[in-house]
Structures are given as structure tokens and as C-alpha cells.
Amino acid sequence: MPETPIPGQPQLQPTADHGVASTRVEQVMRDIRQRIEGRSLCAGKRLPSIRAQAEALGVARSTVVDAYARLVAEGVIESRPGSGFYVGRQLTPFSVAEVQPGMAPQSDPVWVTRQSLLADAASLKPGCGWLPETWMPEQDIRRALRTLSRRALAPLTGYGTPQGSPQLRQLLSHRLAERGVKAAPAQLMLTESGTQAVDLLCRFLLQPGDTVLVDDPCYFSFQAMLRAHRAEVVSVPYTPQGPDLVALAQCLAQHRPRLYLTNAALHNPTGASLSLEVAHQVLVLAAQHELTIIEDDVFADFEHHPAPRLAALDGLQRVVYVGSFSKTLSASVRVGHIATRADWISQLVDLKLATAFESGHFSAELLHTLLAGGTYQRHMNGLRARLADAMGLTIERLQRLGIQPWHRPQAGMFLWCRLPDGVDAADLSQRALLQHRMVLAPGNAFSLSQSAGSFMRFNAAQCLDPAIGRALGALLA
């Protein structure tokens, strides 16, 4: 690689240990490129001076000089003599992947999802975020499809109403009331999916640069999504009763986040649920600090008995509620929903029309058919029992391998576990994929603070194949 002299900068001698220096230069380059792709450095913005950058990254100034020179040669940044270095105008598409130098690729928030979706049927997926297809009500869906294919006024070709099927909203309103959330059909809006619902709410509630609070650990896609919204993300540790209240109070005072994005019941990845006391305190703190909360409740139907919902205590004043059936009914035919203040619905509908137009009209009808006929309720009764058995068995098998549950969830599929001493979750995940075609979910993919390197999320429903225990045993040996 030729040395490119920088105008107005003293040209430095190559260092003796050229190999190491070159690696450091590439790390600095990678770091800057990622900040440009992630929009923390925008087009036309001035880069830190060479001295400031060297101090910030703990590298020699000559390393920064080399890195800047090469980025100038690539057209990524521009040198303006007498003024400094600026991000170039060349288009750099946005990237959600946020793997820092030195971070394991398995800690990239999108890694687990991508691997799980790409895994073929023969792959083992104990880290997967959804149920095996054989656990889903395929026959019920086949029957519902035939019913719809014959129904006179089935919504097969046209657009639906902007807010989404009134009948389905009516039915969802009743279901929400059962877990204490009072939302009239007029306070509900249907979306393409739970993910799209959260994304739409982030667009609605956030400005670029706003600070958002998440749990540590939290669902990894929250991190990737918030990055796409150019939010600053902070986190507080999650306990078996909910967020750590002392840390929460400190964080709210220090960072003044606008939004808290969380699962209140059957939290992903820990499987924990809010206690009533913590739920109340979270809302008291939220009121003190003008915090809006998105309560993503996509695992609600796995519960045997409903845990307290923030949305129920709060009456949907500062809590916005999100639900979906992708985890329990079908991930192919998806419908999400948002319950919120009545005066926000019209703006939310407009935002949906502008960015997604209408949402799954056919899916909504299919869901309504399954919910109204009682089919879904029967399916869920069976599913809950089956999951409880799987959870018991999985805990037993993992414990035999020295893998300890951090908490025993009251329901659901997720089990957050501590690995035996000295075992690194990212390393184990990488070896599992290469040696056993097995997709694991390493702790740091869920941890903003990267403090969960010895934790792993398991999906009890995906852990029943004895080959998983054998593979884990071999990897841990």
C-alpha cells in the first residue's frame, strides 16, 4: 500500500513494526467508515483533528495520519488545507451492522436473525427466536384459507381502511381488556407486523439524535432498529422483576431519554416479567422524567396468568402498546397492532399511509377468522402446555451441562442462561455454527453494554432434539 502524503501535514516515517501499525491504521479506517455509514458522521461534517482522534482512539498520531490519508485517497473523506478533514459527499449507504473493531461478529445485533433465517430444516437452532414450524397451527390456517377463498366479501384484491379492519380491532380491544389494557377500537391501528409497529412508533416519537432507553439485555433487533432511527441508545440492567430501579432513576436523570423500549411480560431474552411494584415505580419515574414508553407485548399469549402491563396501569397515557401474532400463529401471514392515545391515531395513520400505505388487509381477515372462531384459543391452550413441558426438560438438560438458568420464566420459550465459567458465548456460537451447523444466540448480541459474554439465550421449543445436547456437550468439553 503506497503512502499518500497529506497536503499541509508532515509526512511521517513508516514505523518499524509495520505489520501491527498497518492493522491499527485499518482499525481506525474501519471505525471512521462505520461512523459514516451509521450517520454518526454526516456528509460534510468535520472530522476530529489528528491529535484529538489519536487521543480518543488511543493510537499514535502517525496511525491517524495514515488512516486519514488512505480515506482521502478512497474519496471517503476530503482534506481542506488549513481547515481539516471532512466527510466526503460520496454516497455511503446506511448500514445497521455495528460490529466494532475487536467485537465478535456474533455480537452484531443482526447476526442471530440472519443465521436463524438462513438455516435449513436440518440445522439445529436452539438460539432461534421463534417456534418450530411444526408447533404452529398449520391445519387451522389451511382451513381458514379455504373458508376465505369461498367467502363472498373476502378482502382479496382491494385496499382496506387506513386504520385497519374494524371487526378485528373490535376483537383485539376485547382481548386487551382481558389483560387489563383498556383500548377502544378507535385507539387501535393495525400494522404489517409487530416489528413494523415499533418502527412506526419510533418514527412518530423520535428525532435523530434523541436518546432511547433499552433493557440490558434486550431484544437485539431493538438496537439495530434504533440505529436506523439515528437514536443514541442507553441501557439499564434487567432483573427478574424488571429494570433495576436504582439504575433506571440514575439513567433518566443523567441521559434524559425520550423513550423506553421494552417488553413488560416474558421479556426477550430473559423470560422475566415485571412485578406489580416495579411496574408502578417505572411509571412514577417515567412521569417525573417525561418518558414515553413502548411496551412490546408480542409474547403475551404465551402467559398462563397475565403479569402486570405498564399500559394497563398507565391507561395508555404515556405507554404505547404493541402486539402481534407472529410468534404464536403464523410468521408468514402477519398482522401487528398498536394501542395508544386516541388523539395520536390520526397522525399515526397518516404516517403509515406515507411510509407503508395500507397494511395486510388479507392477513387481518385471516386472523379475524381464526380468532373469532375460537381456533386460536384452542391452539394456544395446547401450545402453553407443550411449552411448559419443553421448558422443564430443557432446564434439566442444560443444567446437566453446567449451563444455569439466570431465572426460571413463568412461561414462554426463552431461557436466559449463564455458561460454565470461562466459556465465551460468542466463541461457542461461532464454533457451533462451523462444526455443528447449530445456531446459538450469544449474550452480547442482546447487551448494549457488552456485559453478557458468558450468557446465552435458549429457546426451549427448539431445544428438544437430543443432538443439541450432544453438540453442546462436545463444544463445552
Next chain:
Amino acid sequence: MPETPIPGQPQLQPTADHGVASTRVEQVMRDIRQRIEGRSLCAGKRLPSIRAQAEALGVARSTVVDAYARLVAEGVIESRPGSGFYVGRQLTPFSVAEVQPGMAPQSDPVWVTRQSLLADAASLKPGCGWLPETWMPEQDIRRALRTLSRRALAPLTGYGTPQGSPQLRQLLSHRLAERGVKAAPAQLMLTESGTQAVDLLCRFLLQPGDTVLVDDPCYFSFQAMLRAHRAEVVSVPYTPQGPDLVALAQCLAQHRPRLYLTNAALHNPTGASLSLEVAHQVLVLAAQHELTIIEDDVFADFEHHPAPRLAALDGLQRVVYVGSFSKTLSASVRVGHIATRADWISQLVDLKLATAFESGHFSAELLHTLLAGGTYQRHMNGLRARLADAMGLTIERLQRLGIQPWHRPQAGMFLWCRLPDGVDAADLSQRALLQHRMVLAPGNAFSLSQSAGSFMRFNAAQCLDPAIGRALGALLA
């Protein structure tokens, strides 16, 4: 309304003409509120001084003093004595509606969509952006649903692959080749819809504050969507052969937009298509000014003979291509697709996973069933002939009312027309809705420059009911 004294500001006497002054105060307040909701004024940002604001809006300083005082009382802005007024930290959700004081609500880009979706079956919808449901292949979809309900490996419950069904991408790749766009299946990604595809690409390619070019007139949802991306939008006039090249060159030099969002064939709302010469010149200019282009080709299948595609000439280097079947097959079971450079696909897939997770797996299978069996091609042959007849008849009827086509489209459903002298399209649309439950599409909803006040978009397929001619005649009399 009590007068609230502002600390550090002289308290002004109420003006004599209190009614008019109070209206002006409300206009200033509304203007500031909209800029906060639209994020052109961000939390914590300083507002213009009272003098500057008064000059900018052409109102008396006392009006601005009153408006600021009331906004302080509402908590929307904060007064910092000795420093000025600042946008408050209170959360103001984002709004895509962008009706300026004095602008007709019918010019709000979301108005036509909202009214069209809310209209019941009995309403007349000559301004609607889609075909009547009776023109869509309902029986074909019913049959396809029954086929899928019986197919052994139908994707009814699980997630699909991140990039979307390989079989469908293979088939789409062949179809694109027929109109000269060379895209291997690996260069295609499926999305929930064409709208979601464009939205995802905006996220991928834009930073907040980037300038984006659209046609004038253009599809109104582009304006609303770009607002949601916090883009600055500029426009160039559209001619029957494509964008005005002189205006385009000037605009590129002056505003340096990063992105051009357009329909190349059967442009919405004008029905015009790019000529080969203009297509070539657009790409030459784009290369000179490092412009990326999104070619939204959702009306492609209406064409009798394919017009030149920017993506075909350019080989998908700086043009990203978007397609969908929502306008021709079903708006209830939607699938969109993006064709782009191979090296952008993986980042786009990650962005889709982070913000929407997986896209309509079931819809993709249904679409594949209809495309692979030849059903769709048969449907489109009939549809094109039917639309050509409807277009001829509609032009004849409108001309009798003194409504003149700006251009005779070679195909498709849209007809862009000039109203008789002195008739205002927004006013006509408002009266049509109130007096005849008829949804029209007034020109300025499509025009960034608000220069299309005497134009109207008609949908030939929605214009066949003679009641429309009668209602228009009565309104114009």
C-alpha cells in the same frame, strides 16, 4: 384568551382589530407547531428572534410576541431570559400532514389517499389511485388460495429467507429482462410492498437534511414519505417526454440533490413515459452530479409496449429499480421488490430485518403461483384492453365538460387534465366530496411548487359511472 406577559419582553397593548390579530397569532402558532412536528425545528433549538420571525412571516412584532407567549404557556416552547425562545423538550409526535396556513386541506399529500380509502362502495372515486375491485382477478386469487391450502410445503406458518423466495426472485428476474432490466435473482430483494421498498431505499440512501429531487407533478405520497425521512425536497417540471432537461440541469447544479425519485414509465399522475433521448440525458446528468435514482415502476404491467427504463440503460449502477403487483393483481396480498447493485443487497437485507423483519412470505408464494401458471398474464391482457377502452371514453366525456387532457397516455389508468379556465381544483374537490360524496385528486396534491391548481388527475377505470359526468357537470356549472 388571557394575555401572558413574557419575561424580559415589553407587554404589548391589544390591537384594536382584535379578531384579525387573534387569527394571525393562531396562524403563527400553527406554523411553529407544524415546524416542530415536522422536525424542521428540533427539541432544544433556538427559535428566530421576534423581529426576524415577524419579518419572515410578514406580520407585526406584537403578533409574534403573542404567539410565542401562548406557546410558552402551552409548554411547546421555552423562554430563556436574555437568550431567546427555544423549542421545548415536551414530546411532539411527528406529523406527515403539511398543510400550510392558507393552503387548501385538499393539497395535503395524504388527503387523496385518506379520502379514497375511507370512501364506501357507493362513493364515486374518479380521483382514486387504483382500479375498481371488480377489475381485479378475484376468482384467480380464490383458486390460488385453495391451491396453497392443499400444497404440502406451503409457507403458512414460518418465516421466509431474508432476501425473499428464491423461486419468485428467479421469475421476477426473467420478467425484468423482458423490459431490458438485467438483474440476477441475487440482485433482487422482496419487500412487503412497493411503498415499503421505496421507504427502505430512502432509509438506505438518505441522511436527514439530504436534498431529494422529485417531478412536478409527482405521486403525492413521495412528498409525504420524504418528509418522514426529513429530506429537503426540490422539484423540476415534468413534460410529456420526462423531466424538463434544462430545469433538471439547473436544479442539479444549484441544489446538488443526492437522490431522484421518479416513475419512468406511465408516470403518476401524468401518465407520460420517458422518451429514449430524455432517459439517456437524465443518466448523463446523473453521472455528472453523482445522483442516485429510484425508478418506481409499479405501473409497468399496464404498458402495451415497454418504454425505455432508466434501470435498463444504466445497468443498475446508479438506478435502483422498484416493482410491485398491488396495482394490477391485489392490494390485499402485497409483494414488492427491489433490483439493485449486487453489493448493496446484503446491507439492504439487514436494514429490512431491523425495521420490518421478514416480508410477506405467504404473499410471495401466492404471487408465484399466479405468475408461474400464466394466470396473471391472461388477466393483464384483458385488463390492458379494458383500460384502453375506458381511457378513450373518459377523454371524450371529460372533453365535453371542457376538461382537457394535458397529454394522451399510451396506457395505464391515469389522465392528467386541465380544468376549464377559472376553476380551482382544490375548491372543486372539496365541493365534490361534500355535495356528491365524490373523491377527486386535485393537482396541487401532486405539486411541490403548488403550480397545478387548475389540474386534476382522473383514473379512467374509476370514471365509467355516468353519475361522475353528471356530478362534474353540476359542479362546473
